Amino acid sequence: MLIAHIISIIYNANMRSVGSIIKKLREEKGISRAWLARKADVSYDYLFKVEKEVIRKVSHEQLSKIVNALGLSLAQFEEIQKKYCTEENPPDVTNLSNVTPINKPLTSIPVYGKVPAGMPREAWHDYIWEYISIPDVSEKAFGLIVSGDSMIGEDIEEGDIVIIDPNAEVYNGDIVVAVIDGLEFTLKKFYRDKDHIILTPANEHYQPIVFSSESFSERVSIIGVMIGVYKRYKKRRRW
The missing domain is CATH 2.10.109.10 (Umud Fragment, subunit A)
Incomplete structure (x- = not known):
């Protein structure tokens, strides 16, 4: 499944923050930071600082806009975030069977x-x-x-x-x-x-x-x- 694949990528890259997960998802989808900022209606500088972990506390409203622009619901993103863990405790993706990726034409x-x-x-x-x-x-x-x-x-x-x-x-x-x-x-x-x-x-x-x-x-x-x-x-x- 797509979500399982994304989690595997995050795990293998040893991601640790909201910003780094957003960056990895964006790169996996092959879209630019400028495009995502425009789509999410946030400034380029703000998104840059989030991805670079200069800004670590992202509000619920801003996070929702960014992940929706990535084609995910906030609940899906939170599932990905919860499933991230260290190499000693690899992610279990078996419980994501009820998560449906958003399909777009x-x-x-x-x-x-x-x-x-x-x-x-x-x-x-x-x-x-x-x-x-x-x-x-x-x-x-x-x-x-x-x-x-x-x-x-x-x-x-x-x-x-x-x-x-x-x-x-x-x-x-x-x-x-x-x-x-x-x-x-x-x-x-x-x-x-x-x-x-x-x-x-x-x-x-x-x-x-x-x-x-x-x-x-x-x-x-x-x-x-x-x-x-x-x-x-x-x-x-x-x-």
């Missing part, structure tokens, strides 16, 4: 090609590489294959497929696909202050791209907001 979306997660450069055209089926997306959503490592700090790796919603409103901290000067595409985090807009990588080896508010409106278009990441298992080489 899948939407088939096109994957168009590669988007640079590095230096901006010309990216995909209108060629559809494949279709993938995922839950909780609009029919306008589409996928792009990541090229580069500038977003590795957000667990976005070369070859991952980022799920883009072209109709989503952009907020500070969102990961966006931007096109610069009508030609160069890039995947970066979006930040706006009073006078500037910054496209920021999640890798210290890359520099942010800074625009004045005026030049940004003239030179940059936001194609869409990343709402999730689709990962495939990468088989390790055996020697």
Whole structure:
């Protein structure tokens, strides 16, 4: 069962806190922190601090919003939390037979090609590489294959497929696909202050791209907001 599988993951990773369990569930589902924060109607910074255990006491209301956004009820999450234990006392999942995972309909979306997660450069055209089926997306959503490592700090790796919603409103901290000067595409985090807009990588080896508010409106278009990441298992080489 799905719940038993999740508990096994939590046990094997030796999870100890609400935040670390939330992080593991989010990563298992292949969704970004920015997407989960938006879906749960909490700030990105708040979710970041919960997952990093900076905030250890999460209110019932906030926890309920986060776990519901993960596709679980609060009761299901509490069952997972109760069943976590140490290696000396492994979890017994036999009592979860009455817990039913929430099933959601899948939407088939096109994957168009590669988007640079590095230096901006010309990216995909209108060629559809494949279709993938995922839950909780609009029919306008589409996928792009990541090229580069500038977003590795957000667990976005070369070859991952980022799920883009072209109709989503952009907020500070969102990961966006931007096109610069009508030609160069890039995947970066979006930040706006009073006078500037910054496209920021999640890798210290890359520099942010800074625009004045005026030049940004003239030179940059936001194609869409990343709402999730689709990962495939990468088989390790055996020697």
